[in-house]
Amino acid sequence: xxxxxxxxxxxxxxxxxxxxxxxxxxxxxxxxxxxxxxxxxxxxxxxxxxxxxxxxxxxxxxxxxxxxxxxxxxxxxxxx
Amino acid sequence: xxxxxxxxxxxxxxxxxxxxxxxxxxxxxxxxxxxxxxxxxxxxxxxxxxxxxxxxxxxxxxxxxxxxxxxxxxxxxxxxxxxxxxxxxxxxxxxxxxxxxxxxxxxxxxxxxxxxxxxxxxxxxxxxxxxxxxxxxxxxxxxxxxxxxxxxxxxxxxxxxxxxxxxxxxxxxxxxxxxxxxxxxxxxxxxxxxxxxxxxxxxxxxxxxxxxxxxxxxxxxxxxxxxxxxxxxxxxxxxxxxxxxxxxxxxxxxxxxxxxxxxxxxxxxxxxxxxxxxxxxxxxxxxxxxxxxxxxxxxxxxxxxxxxxxxxxxxxxxxxxxxxxxxxxxxxxxxxxxxxxxxxxxxxxxxxxxxxxxxxxxxxxxxxxxxxxxxxxxxxxxxxxxxxx
Numbered sequence: 001x002x003x004x005x006x007x008x009x010x011x012x013x014x015x016x017x018x019x020x021x022x023x024x025x026x027x028x029x030x031x032x033x034x035x036x037x038x039x040x041x042x043x044x045x046x047x048x049x050x051x052x053x054x055x056x057x058x059x060x061x062x063x064x065x066x067x068x069x070x071x072x073x074x075x076x077x078x079x080x
Numbered sequence: 081x082x083x084x085x086x087x088x089x090x091x092x093x094x095x096x097x098x099x100x101x102x103x104x105x106x107x108x109x110x111x112x113x114x115x116x117x118x119x120x121x122x123x124x125x126x127x128x129x130x131x132x133x134x135x136x137x138x139x140x141x142x143x144x145x146x147x148x149x150x151x152x153x154x155x156x157x158x159x160x161x162x163x164x165x166x167x168x169x170x171x172x173x174x175x176x177x178x179x180x181x182x183x184x185x186x187x188x189x190x191x192x193x194x195x196x197x198x199x200x201x202x203x204x205x206x207x208x209x210x211x212x213x214x215x216x217x218x219x220x221x222x223x224x225x226x227x228x229x230x231x232x233x234x235x236x237x238x239x240x241x242x243x244x245x246x247x248x249x250x251x252x253x254x255x256x257x258x259x260x261x262x263x264x265x266x267x268x269x270x271x272x273x274x275x276x277x278x279x280x281x282x283x284x285x286x287x288x289x290x291x292x293x294x295x296x297x298x299x300x301x302x303x304x305x306x307x308x309x310x311x312x313x314x315x316x317x318x319x320x321x322x323x324x325x326x327x328x329x330x331x332x333x334x335x336x337x338x339x340x341x342x343x344x345x346x347x348x349x350x351x352x353x354x355x356x357x358x359x360x361x362x363x364x365x366x367x368x369x370x371x372x373x374x375x376x377x378x379x380x381x382x383x384x385x386x387x388x389x390x391x392x393x394x395x396x397x398x399x400x401x402x403x404x405x406x407x408x409x410x411x412x413x414x415x416x417x418x419x420x421x422x423x424x425x426x427x428x429x430x431x432x433x434x435x436x437x438x439x440x441x442x443x444x445x446x447x448x449x450x451x452x453x454x455x456x457x458x459x460x461x462x463x464x465x466x467x468x469x
Contacts, residue, residue: 003114003133003134004132004134004135031196032196032199032203034200034203044135046136046183047183047184047455050183052136052207053135059132066117066129066133070114070117
């Protein structure tokens with residue numbers, strides 16, 4: 001099961017968008033989305049390729065802040 | 081760390097000797113200590129964080145969390161709330177399976193996905209089904225929120241999702257005499273199973289790892305209560321051995337699944353086919369449970385002992401949350417996800433590769449096994465030659 005990391009929309013071109021998350025940019029399809037997207041929106045992305053849903057900016061920013069603090073910790077919990 | 085920044089996943093090193101897989105090493109970099117950040121929060125705030133972090137599977141995560149907190153606080157949930165949660169969790173399972181079948185499976189076959197319009201309709205019907213059941217959006221409140229179902233809206237959403245599933249070939253004929261007769265013509269399951277049979281890979285990936293037929297509640301409670309360093313939650317075992325959880329275990333006794341197993345064994349074809357059976361069965365359960373959802377209020381706090389376990393069957397298998405609460409705040413929070421069972425270093429993924437000799441090329445077998453067990457998790461698979469080690 002995977003964590004959901006919000007991505008910010010950088011550009012929109014028809015049913016394609018470029019999004020950014022933790023400094024990594026991706027081109028994704030918006031074909032599964034029922035609503036329109038604008039630059040600056042926050043979205044969740046499935047399989048690095050498809051936008052699943054738009055999420056409110058305040059929720060996205062709160063999630064990103066929380067995730068940043070968690071992911072900044074050393075990977076002491078990595079297991080083999 | 082695998083994948084992009086923030087995408088801590090699973091690194092898999094497959095060692096090959098003479099074309100056969102001789103060893104599989106799995107390093108799990110998933111942020112398994114995530115739940116420890118919930119300590120000190122009030123239960124409702126902890127649930128809010130959980131559903132934000134896991135928004136793709138938020139209903140199953142939120143439900144497992146609610147169940148754990150309710151047990152800890154001694155809250156006896158009303159039957160109507162239980163029915164509402166069943167409806168929502170089944171809906172999320174259908175959506176996750178549909179997304180795999182219509183997005184990931186065509187990619188596995190090198191094909192363009194043709195079922196995206198249907199997937200969009202399925203998601204439109206089910207993704208926020210909670211709005212039609214809990215109008216205040218408080219479905220994840222311990223004790224249940226304000227349950228006031230809009231029956232017409234629920235029926236309309238289910239009808240839309242059902243039609244789209246039919247059009248996409250996702251609904252099997254569960255009363256068919258055998259697995260072949262249950263498949264929809266040109267559905268994604270049909271196409272994938274045809275490829276596996278044509279390549280003679282249908283029986284590959286058999287792991288001989290026991291299937292987890294139930295959640296093992298009391299066993300898990302004992303293990304997790306003494307798991308102070310998180311080692312058990314990272315590599316869970318049952319009676320000293322790894323287990324496989326997921327649709328194959330859940331639907332093992334279905335006659336159609338038994339028919340498939342009789343022909344191809346407990347390998348790739350049976351795992352993919354079980355997902356298809358699970359999709360259809362979960363949707364039927366939604367139709368069955370929807371009429372039992374009626375108005376209900378939040379239940380009061382009772383006399384719990386402060387410790388609770390919540391267990392829910394998610395699309396990928398059993399999900400378990402365990403909580404300890406004292407003086408109104410979280411003192412301990414633990415999560416065991418299906419990923420940790422199935423990607424255990426000696427679990428079904430690793431054994432399925434090693435024992436799957438004579439099947440697909442190693443890289444291809446690894447891709448198929450990931451898709452069959454847990455396609456959501458970022459996995460980085462690296463192949464190594466034994467002689468170069």
